[in-house]
Amino acid sequence: MPHELSDAELFQRLAQAGESVMEAIFHRHYSMVCKTVYRIVPEPETAEDLAQEVFLELWRRRESLQISTSPVAYLRRAAVNKALNYLRDHKIARADDTELPLLPDAQPGMQSQLEAVELQRLVDQYIEELPEKCRLVFILSRFESLSHAEIAEQLQISVKTVENQMTKALRFLRQALAPYLSALFFIFAHL
């Protein structure tokens, strides 16, 4: 029954109805929350731990919850904040790499020989190979639609740096995926 309710209805009932409603919300949005966190902290176990905390906080606050946007937007924002806070707290442990990785030489005839799964894996891999700051700027702009000013504030860097990192990321991905441009088009046009 709870699965047929809209997100807004589920969230409204959360305070009174309790765990069964929570379970419906959990199953419906767990994957989105995990993936949102993962894009910022690309470690599966960490992403899942942080996702648990996002839902746990939702549960604890269920009686006083005031959602001004949509429930999905609320959860997504909570996931982004959780992930960014995690990064802030663990800054020392992370390598401060700023160099772009070297790309393998493109082989002629390589394009469109790749399977869709393989190509998607390659896209994932190149995104994860970006230096951290560069990757974060790209992710926050590409997936979270944050403005350059908002990204600058979140990462505590200047707007100028955000812009530099953004173009750096785009240039790298464009160059890395250049041999597969026509295959990219064909495959992703049909997803």
Added chain:
Amino acid sequence: MTIPDHIMLALSRRWAGETLEQEQRQALEQWLALPAHAQQAQYLQRVWDAASAYPSHYTPNSQAAWQNFQFRLHPSDTTATTNTTSAPIRTLPGRRRLWWMAIAASLMLMLSALYYWWLKDNEPQQIRMVAAASGGSLEVALPDGSLIVLQNGSELSYPEPFDKSKVRWAELRGEAYFKVAHHLKKPFRVLAAHAYIEVLGTSFNVRAPEAAGSVEVTVENGKVKLAAQNNPHDAIVLQPGQQGISTAAGGMIQANDAELNALSWMTSKLSFRNAPLPQVVEAVSRHYRVDVSLESESLNQCTYTGVFQKATLDEVLQTLQITYGLRVVRSDKIVLRGGSCRK
């Protein structure tokens, strides 16, 4: 060729749905006006679009996570459940793990079967590209019997071998007329800019200028499905004589009647039936590649009916001059001055 930083930023902002500052927007539009630049932007957009599935290799399991979550909701409750009604009965960890391993194993089996099936139908293909150099159109005869007439300056890419896979497809940059051979079991797909066009066997025209952002499809025979590439299931079906426009902005698609003048570059024929004069002027501008405009707003209400078959621009202008009593003023562009709707 590389894209300058400020253009890259403007493009990424636009794709991310941010509003551009006036100055930024102007710089971007100016830069995009050059076809070679527009193509660079299109390549970059493919990369941007391809990232949309990230992270595709990561598939969190909400069932297992929910179990975990319940433990966190009731930290003291480590044995079997006592009072909650909605919580499922917890089994011992060892058995639960076995259960998940079984699920994972069967999932793996299903996935590899799927992958095998997918491979079977996706032999490696080469992509062949043909281009109609400026100065003339180019006829491309495909192995399946389809004929494509490329407008000058346009490019067509298609897989080789062409009819090995389940669908026939070609990617178009620019404008082309398609006469697709009928194959009941093999639809023919045309990818043009952001638009997705699918047919079984029919003839139609696709106009996808890189700068304009919208793709026009005009149907001569048969039925044509038109959709946005990111949402191919939400398609409109165009009938003969109809035109569909797929705009880049929201991927919005609308169908309206057309005079088939979109085909004029090939047929040298412009025909109008009670067509509003501004529409006539636009078709004439496009066909003769000149800039013609109406000066007097009162002419916007006039309609025109008639056919120009292999007419010269002068003949067309003269006809309009006589019909509406207007004056043709030529400078770097052509302005139609004065006149009224009387006939």
